Amino acid sequence: MRAVIRIVNRVLLAIVGLLLMALGGSVLAVGLGAPAPSWWLHDGRHDVLLNEAERTRWRDEGWWWPVVIAALAVLVLLLLWWLIAVLRRRRLAEVFVDTGDGDDAVLRGRALETALAQEAGRPAGVERAHVRLTGRRGIPRARVHLLLEPHVDPGTALDILTTGALAHARESAALATLPAEVRLRAVKHHAERVS
Incomplete structure (x- = not known):
């Protein structure tokens, strides 16, 4: 589709x-x-x-100019929406993988995102991991969001992610580099009433 x-x-x-x-x-x-x-x-x-006859033809009709202005405004809004939809950074649909025999294979972007998120969410103290691939098919970029338990050191979590999930994804997809933007957030626990 x-x-x-x-x-x-x-x-x-x-x-x-x-x-x-x-x-x-x-x-x-x-x-x-x-x-x-x-x-x-x-x-x-x-x-x-527009000559004067064309400009003044509908002057006596009170509905004409508001309709023209409204139609043009709707057209401008639709064109702006289209422009934003075209320029918006979308999720990467596929990644080219060098198979080593001169041919390229194609890996679904969502499959790589899912594998990355599952491996990034495995270490103790990581509550949840979300990964989104952007960029181009030959040069993907990863956006990783990690939700950490309050006791986890962010530096250690980042090191585990870099040497673990990101390195494995880069190696398995035979990518020269896999730049990543990582955002770390701590889980906020709410106070509970104990009886």
Whole structure:
């Protein structure tokens, strides 16, 4: 499903980009004195986008301009949402693994995340571990969140994670490096009433 969404997104971006480039290029060419194309809406270089008759045509209708402004505002919001969705850092879907025989294998990103989280959550004193892979398929980056018991030394927990789970993941996926951003948080225990 994600592959279909990715393909549709790229096709839509390509179509919108081509349309905007054609329209912008045409406006620039006509503005610089080139002859207007046959499909051009206006007569030539000195013609305005909306003449006075077109601008005042709907002036007496009280609903026209609020509808136009609302439609343009919705369009801008949709385009901003689309831009944010495209630029948002997503979870890495797959990681390229060098098999050593000249071919590459593909490892699912979620499988590596799950294995990393399980191994990072094994040491005593680690309440919970959450891992997310970002970056590119050939150069992944790990974001690790560890929830530690209050008695655990953060330096020791970080050392165990680095030499254990992260090193094993890097070696098993045959990665040259696996940069990681690690966030450590302590569990907050609430006071309980004893009777």
